[in-house]
Amino acid sequence: MDNQDLQYHPAGDIIVLDRGEGTTAVIHLHGATVLSWKCHGVENLYMSQSAVFDNKKAIRGGIPVVFPNFGPWPLGPQHGFARIKRWSIAVPPRKDANGDVIVLFMLEADEETLAMWNYKFRLVYTVVLTATSLMSTLVVHNKDVKSLGFTCLLHTYLRVADIKHLRIEGLQGLIYVDKLKNGKEKKESREFVTVCKNYDRVYKDAPKRLNIVSGPEPVRNIELVTFNFPDIVVWNPWEEKAKEMSDFDDDGYTEMICVEPGKVLVPITLEAGQQYECKQTLICKF
C-alpha cells in the first residue's frame, strides 16, 4: 500500500508510524489491523487490492487480530470480533530515545461483545516499529468476576516475492493439524516447508524462531520471533479458493503466505483479574 491509497480512508481511521528512512507502519483502527510495514521502503505485508474498508468486514491482509476465537464459532463471527471492532488509541504514537515508534490500542467489552460473549475483558495491543522490526504485543485482561476462556492469534499476511520460491525454516519434526483433512495430525518431515496448493495447517509447539524466506530477486527473509504463541498456522488459499473470496485478488495467492502465531489448539483460561501476554516480532533480515 502506498501513501496515495491512504487517501481513500476516512480521516481518523489510520495511524502512521514513521521511523524515517522509508521505515513505516500503517495501522487501521478497524480491528487495530496493521495494514502495511515497510522496512527501508520495502513492503513486507500482503494487502489484497480488493480488501474492503467499510469498517464492518475484516480487512483482507496485513495483520488482523483474532480474538476470542480462532475459526468458526457458534457465538459470533469466524475468528471472533476483535478484527471487526473499532479499537481506541490508548497511547498515541511517540518516539522513544532510540527513535523507535510505539503506539498502544485498546478494546474493551461493550454491549455488542457482551451480547455474543458474556465476559468483561480488556485487550491492550502494543505496536513498536524499530529500524528493522515490527513488534506486536497482545495482552488479554480478564476484567470479569468469573473465569473466561479464549483462543487468539495474529493473522499475519506476509508478502512474498513469488510463492514458488517460499520456504519456511524451523517447522521440521513438528506435529501439524491438517485443517483440509478433517484435522488429521501428521509429522512435518521437511526441513523447509514449501507451499504449492491450498494449504491450511496448524503446527503444534513451534519453536520461538522461524525464518520465512522467498526469492529469487530480491530475496526476502523475515525472521518471526514469538512469545506465548505455541501454535503456528500456515495458510494459503491457492487459486480456486482465492477466486471464491470476493476480497481476495485472483492471483494474490502467488504473492502471499499467512504465517500466523497463535494460541489456538488449547484455549487459555483466565481467572478473574488475570492477564495473558503474547507477542510476535517480525524482523527484516537483509
Ligand SMILES: O=P(O)(O)OC[C@H]1O[C@H](O)[C@H](O)[C@@H](O)[C@@H]1O
Ligand atoms: O476468511 P477468513 O475468515 O479471514 O479466514 C482465512 C483463513 O484464516 C486461517 O488461516 C484459517 O486457518 C483458515 O481456515 C481460514 O480460511
